[in-house]
Amino acid sequence: MPPKGKARGPAKRKLAEEFPVGEVLTDTAKKRWKLGAPVGQGGFGLLYLANEDSSAAVGTNAPYVIKVEPSDNGPLFSELKFYMRAAKPDLIHSWIKSHKLKYLGVPKYWGSGLHEKAGKRYRFMVMDRFGTDLQKMFEESGKKFPRKLVLQLGLRLLDILEYVHEHEYVHADIKASNLLLSYKDPNQVYLVDYGLAYRYSPEGVLKEYKEDPKRCHDGTIEFTSIDAHKGVSPSRRADLEILGYCMIQWLCGRLPWEDKLQDPIYVRDSKIKCRDNISEFLLCFPAENKPEEMVKFMEQVKLLGYTDKPAYQKLRGILEAGLKSIGTADDNKLDFSVSVNGSGPSPAKKATKRKKTEVNGDSDETDLIPTKRKQAPKKRVVKRVQKKASPKKRLVEMATQTSPAVVTKRGRGRPKKNA
Structure with missing residues (x-):
């Protein structure tokens, strides 16, 4: 039964042990494949760079990958059934031609087989590199x-x-x-x-x-x-x-x-x-x-x-x-x-920034104004308030000491005499 949720298989399945670079695998058609460095993990299998067996080492530009799993694991077995029935290169090429496609995004099946190492059996499959x-x-x-x-x-x-x-x-x-x-x-x-x-x-x-x-x-x-x-x-x-x-x-x-x-x-x-x-x-x-x-x-x-x-x-x-x-x-x-x-x-991100600017404009507007420009108006406002407040205060004080008719230029000297 396939796994639930994000799990790709029961916990009892084991991950394949890592093979050394240069290990050679032989598929069912007797074709030999040489492993390069491991490049990833899929389900409970490891993925290796690979190439057709030769004296040369498998380079970083290898065109194939080989997926390896312990032979008693289920996912690769199920996957192999699909690839062997539906993903052979000639089938895919024929479909592309008949349906006038530029390409078809189905990986091609290049071979598969069983490999034994240290008394353990592994299943493998050769695919295009992506x-x-x-x-x-x-x-x-x-x-x-x-x-x-x-x-x-x-x-x-x-x-x-x-x-x-x-x-x-x-x-x-x-x-x-x-x-x-x-x-x-x-x-x-x-x-x-x-x-x-x-x-x-x-x-x-x-x-x-x-x-x-x-x-x-x-x-x-x-x-x-x-x-x-x-x-x-x-x-x-x-x-x-x-x-x-x-x-x-x-x-x-x-x-x-x-x-x-x-x-x-x-x-x-x-x-x-x-x-x-x-x-x-x-x-x-x-x-x-x-x-x-x-x-x-x-x-x-x-x-x-x-x-x-x-x-x-x-x-x-x-x-x-x-x-x-x-x-x-x-x-x-x-x-x-x-x-x-x-x-x-x-x-979307730009819109979010604009929105934040509008929202923050009421509560934190000073963050949007350069320091020098925002300080100058404050000083001018303070000065204006001080200029207006001083005469007003004097008028109030003078109103308690003299009649309204004398609150003029002459009135400014009178508080000093009385004081």
């Missing part, structure tokens, strides 16, 4: 992406999901940390980690809707589908629902239920409430800048039945219309700069 993940980019961007970028990521993911779905699988764990930029081309994004991938239509036979209390809340809690919260197996509509949550988080900065992720029932009920009132779901957007394409996208997902095939082209049209509404189009360039279309973090 660059940074979108979660890191999201955090570096102040947890908000430009609207144009979000809509383009949505278009790329629709391409990926249509391919995955047409090959009998659903991904079930779409999120920024599972989206990696190409190592060679930063304008290309790939959906990785198929450890929770589910074969919803083996041999073309669709799985039926069935709730299982033992499987409630599977996946990554903030993004997982309402079906998953009820213990229902993943479906195509679930993948699109998860994509919708991701896009809204990238646009807004956070989802309405992120403050209580430790309470899966609360998260589930919040998602149901938002599904029933999608406009309320999008209250994080100012009324004048509400992305209507997201309302339409989520409405389309809401209409899907558990076994329905999504209208991918219609969903693409919705996102493309969103791009047009902000005066741009899909140019196949992923621009993470914060000022794109005035909808990224930078404008």
Whole structure:
């Protein structure tokens, strides 16, 4: 059973021991691969730079990575099933050509096998090497992406999901940390980690809707589908629902239920409430800048039945219309700069600063004025008050000692004589 929440597997699973640089692994096709330095960790496996075996060392520019896990761990085994059935290079190339795509963000499967070391067995898989993940980019961007970028990521993911779905699988764990930029081309994004991938239509036979209390809340809690919260197996509509949550988080900065992720029932009920009132779901957007394409996208997902095939082209049209509404189009360039279309973090931050200035202006206005300029008026005011106060005081004193008719130039000397 897939793990609940953010956990990627039961605690009893062990992380693979680190192999030395230069270790050679032989896949099932008898092809030899040489390991370089470890570059990361995925689930309960380690990732190594790799290259085809040769006398040369594996350099930092190696084009492949190899994922290694203890053979009795489940995630890589499940992932391998997907890659072997649906991610062979010839299948992907054929799809790209027939659908007239520039590329498809599904990692290619280059080989796999078992490796023994010190009496232990390990499973490994060879994949393309990738660059940074979108979660890191999201955090570096102040947890908000430009609207144009979000809509383009949505278009790329629709391409990926249509391919995955047409090959009998659903991904079930779409999120920024599972989206990696190409190592060679930063304008290309790939959906990785198929450890929770589910074969919803083996041999073309669709799985039926069935709730299982033992499987409630599977996946990554903030993004997982309402079906998953009820213990229902993943479906195509679930993948699109998860994509919708991701896009809204990238646009807004956070989802309405992120403050209580430790309470899966609360998260589930919040998602149901938002599904029933999608406009309320999008209250994080100012009324004048509400992305209507997201309302339409989520409405389309809401209409899907558990076994329905999504209208991918219609969903693409919705996102493309969103791009047009902000005066741009899909140019196949992923621009993470914060000022794109005035909808990224930078404008939000500027607006916040302006707002703070206005609020603080009443209570702390001196902070906005240079020191010399703010002191001068105070001195002048004090002097004016002193000049006015002195005659007034004398007039009051004189009024008690002489008649009003004599309060003139002559009157100034009289108090001295009386004193």
